[in-house]
Amino acid sequence: MNKQATSPSKPSSRRREPAITYSQARGPREQMLPRMGAMLIMVVFAFYFLIPIWWLFVSATKSKGDLTSTNPLWFSEVNFFENVGNVLTYRDGVFLRWIGNSLAYAGGGALVATVLAGMCGYALAKYSFKGRELIFNVILGGVLVPATALALPLFLMFSQINATNTFWAVFLPSIVSPFGVYLTRIYAGSSVPDELMEAARLDGASEVRTFFSVSVKLMFPALVTVFLFQFVAIWNNFFLPLIMLRDEANFPVTLGLYTWNSQINQIPELRMYVLVGALLSIIPLIVAFLFLQRFWRSGLGAGSVK
Template sequence: MTTATIIGARRSTGRAARESGLSRGAAMLIMAVFTVYFLLPLWWLLVAASKDNSDILTTAPLWFADVKFFDNIVDLFAYRDGVYLKWMLNSVLYAALGGAIATLLAAMAGYALAKYRFPGRNALFDIVLGGVLVPATALALPLFLIFSQANLTNTFWSVFLPSIVSPFGVYLARIFAASSVPDELLEASRLDGAGEIRTFFTVSIRLMTPALVTMFLFQFVAIWNNFFLPMIMLRSEELFPVVYGLYNWNNQLNQLPELRGLVLIGALLSVIPLIITFLLLQRFWRNGLGAGALK
């Protein structure tokens, strides 16, 4: 190897290292900008929720003033005999129970579409895909007409029953079951004498854990943030989810300015269940993905 070749190779290596450093720096800068962009509203909410009503509009919006965070929480829980706690409980029931049932139904439907051959299977899956493309707001009015005919409007069931249907969950379950549940494993289970239901709940569902966690998280967040359906279906304040309840309080700020602080602290506390859910389920998600990669 000549001296010129060695010098050229060193220059190329140095140039590649500089380009790699610049690319890494640019990527870090972009991630930092987007991190600030996403966390800034949450920081503002935390700061605003810690202030007294008189300080919210008169002090620096991004820094603390006279901190009364826990006093605001006490006022929130005591307002109107603790109606906020009822809203939080309603949201937990709607989101947790509805998300769990929706995940189970979607997993069974997607698994059946992936692993069983029957007439109309592809047509049925196409219908499911069509359901994925239809926005939930477009279905709110037809659902209201259906539930009004059944005298179920302004009830728990009018919000809960539509929440247990997840076309996207069915789609995701079919894709994941087709790729992660081997047909040979199912045949071995059947040869051992296990029925189809037992095979699904003891073998297949374990291999589908990452998809199940993903479906539950999507459905939980969608139900928790659901606004339009409760607005159409519900009239009794005791049945409101927390998102719609806070919206109603926010609409009353002109008549009741003292609600401003309660809306802010209530909005902050309403985010906590979502954070807790993600933190509790992320290890199952990670473990399931790792197990699938090893298999």
């Protein structure tokens, strides 16, 4: 078994066996306290993180009047489906359009970003060429530059080519993921054995084919990680769309909800719509995580080299 090829979330169980027997040997009493401590901390934090979501969920089921006058953390009269209906039909269903836009930006962007980052990281890990470390270090520097700081320069650049206020103004900057390159390089370095690439070459596969049919499968957990990270990053990216977009039809759901939220003083019903909309807008993220989690966990590459 190649010990380096284990996935990050599932370390080799064989190596942990001594540790387990050691703690079992010390008996349950000494083990209880630290375990309970750890549990307690985790419960407290889980509570802390879940409370806002619980609040959001409870609030989304209330009617406009009950929102301010009833207990914020418990249900009153349940109005959930009516609220959802209102949000979905408000202004000819613009909310659904925003969700669709977000899916296009985040899904498409993350997919392209993952492919690009995967190829880049793989090339940096598996081929030695002049300037390799320099390129890698520059990309690594890119991880440190906050996306927010790039938004304004990007706006000015897109203005030069008259491409602001278009789908591409948000999509193109989203397909770059320096962190993805970093992660895939490290991962490819340890999970794709040179012997396997050699074998593929001997069998007559081109480098591109080797990448797509052999290496990608070995790098899959890392690629899924990059995809998820990038998906969440694009989904939550609010600042770039805020600066780039003027046309409501191109808004992602974050900017749309923010726009509604800023109009609450004029149209008070929007407060309810923002709450319900926020709840609906996290559903795709939850689905993406649940769906991709199993790819993430499965330790591929194990047993590939005999």
